Structure formats: C-alpha cells, structure tokens
Amino acid sequence: MSEPQWLTEDEQRAWRALAAVMLRLPGGLEQQLQRDAGLSHFEYWVLALLSEAPEWRLRLSELAHQANASLSRLSHVVTRLELREWVQRTPCADDARATMAELTQAGWAVVEASAPGHVERVRELVFNGLDDTDVADLERMCAQIVRNIEDAKRRDR
Amino acid sequence: MSEPQWLTEDEQRAWRALAAVMLRLPGGLEQQLQRDAGLSHFEYWVLALLSEAPEWRLRLSELAHQANASLSRLSHVVTRLELREWVQRTPCADDARATMAELTQAGWAVVEASAPGHVERVRELVFNGLDDTDVADLERMCAQIVRNIEDAKRRDR
DNA sequence: ACGTTTTGGTTGCAGGATCAACTATAGCAG
C-alpha cells in the first residue's frame, strides 16, 4: 500500500478556489433570478435552451444533456414549468418513447424579460476582471474538466 | 432603455463550459465519496477543514466562511455529524454567543480513511490534462470570480 | 447604566435534487 499522491501547494490553492466558485456561484446567480424573475437558475437555463432550439422544441433526453442534468431532475422541472404554462409536453412523432418539451409564447416572454438582467449578472460575477486570454483559457480548462468528469462517469459504470 | 450588453461568442462558450463544471463537478465528487465513504462532499469538506485547524477546533462562523456555506447550512450539517459522533459542539470560552465544532477521534479516522480516495478523484476530475500554468491561471481566475461574487453580495445588501 | 444594533447560532418549514423502482417502446440476436 503506497502513499497516495497528495496535491501540491499550487494545486491545493487552485482546488480551493475552484471549489469556492462551485459552491458560491450558483447562489449568486440564483439570488438575482429569484428576486427579479421568480426563477431558479436551472429553470432559466432550461427555458433559455428551448428558446434557442429550432421551433422552440427539444426531446427531454437531449434537453437534459444540454442542461447537464439527469433525466429525472429535468422531468420534475418540466412538470413545474408546465404548471406555470411556460412549457408544453408533446409526444414525439419519430419515437413513441420520447417526449418533446416545447416553449410556449408565455415561456418565451419570460426568457425575453429575464435574459438582460441575468446576462448582466453573469458578466458581473464571472467575466469582471478577466481579459480575452483569460476567457479563452477558462473555456479550455472547463471543457477539459467536463471531459474528465464524463470519462470518469463512463469508467464507473 | 438601451440594449443590454450581450455576451460575445467567446464569452458564451466559456460561460457554458463553466456552468457545465458548476453543474456536474459536485455530482462527480459526491458519487465517489458516497460510494467509498458514505459522505457527502460538503460533509467531507467540513471534516477536512476541522482536521487542519489547530486542536481540530473552529468556531462555527469561521468554519462556515472557510466552507463557503451559510451558517444555517453548516449548523444542520454539524448536527448530523454530531449524531454520527465525528464532531462535537463545545461552548466558546471567549464569546458566550459562539460555538466551537471539534473533530473527534472517530471523525479524524474518517478523514484519514477517505482522504486518499477523494484526493485521487479530485486529481482525476480537475487536474487531469492541465499543466502548471493552467493550474496557476485557474486559481487566479477562480479567486477573481469569488471576489466578484463577494462584491455583488455586499452591494446587494 | 441603558436602549439599540449587530453578531453568532438554532430551528421549523417549504421547495428542490437524488435515487430507486417502474412502465413502455425500440432495437437486436437467433
């Protein structure tokens, strides 16, 4: 049994900083959206994804993937969004197992109304103090980390 | 009323990547800890912070700050950890309002047993594919983002 | 010394997330 490979000092600091972002950023975003639009961040994200999809429609599984969520979580959220009449479920023509989620006019209005405030907040929390190089680096590193997570998930299965 | 300042293409990609990390990384860490040690990531984090503190003791408010959590959340978690006898609450000598959380021997054993597996997973998910420069950049950017969040919180109050 | 404000912490409750169990359809091997 060998010693585990501990993190270096630099890695520890970086990990603490990333963990801090992971723990605090959701709350920071949530707060503005909740106050100004009565939406959770995840609800906003789902509506925004639908608003960018062709015909405002996506299969639930595809939507779950794009939203980085489990199908279960998405299903619950779509149910709530349906109750508020911002989204509608419709059966899928190609595949009888599948369900489509479709943005309603009212849902579109919600996205349109809340997007500017939300984008401003993202700017404020995430991009303030970062230059163009940083933004490119951030994307590259986060993409790498997401790949790592997906690989680990696949390995675990 | 002026047009909001939308994100550039680069910013959008970076934001999506960061959001993906924010949404998936907790789950990725949780899973390993839950499976191998029966701990949530946040519980581990709290125990680890205590294990590094002098005399294994910290005031709850200080612990909450270091753990990036609200006092309420921390209080709930400490209650659960106390039930498992990994942590003990003791009154604070200097300030009668304050409470100290202290790691027990059993709690220390839990940290010691689960740390190697957890560190390995952090390595796997976060640092795999990043070089030294990346690590330094990641820390700097995350620290900046945390500052942004704290500033916004202060402004909102 | 006394009232007010701030800080430290706890608790109950409501809302959301995860997990496991389940149904139904599609795809595939023989």
Add this chain to the structure above:
DNA sequence: CTGCTATAGTTGATCCTGCAACCAAAACGT
C-alpha cells in the same frame, strides 16, 4: 417472430438546502 436488452421517461420517498423567524450575548452610542 420471440425473447432480451437498452433507451426514454415518470413518479414517490427521502434527504438537503435556503429562508425566515427566533433567541441570546456582545458592542456601541449617549
């Protein structure tokens, strides 16, 4: 065509978190 397995989605139970209300002690102004 018939099982078998994989995919798509739903649902209910349980657990966690945030919020608001609350209490107690400290700090502060006068």
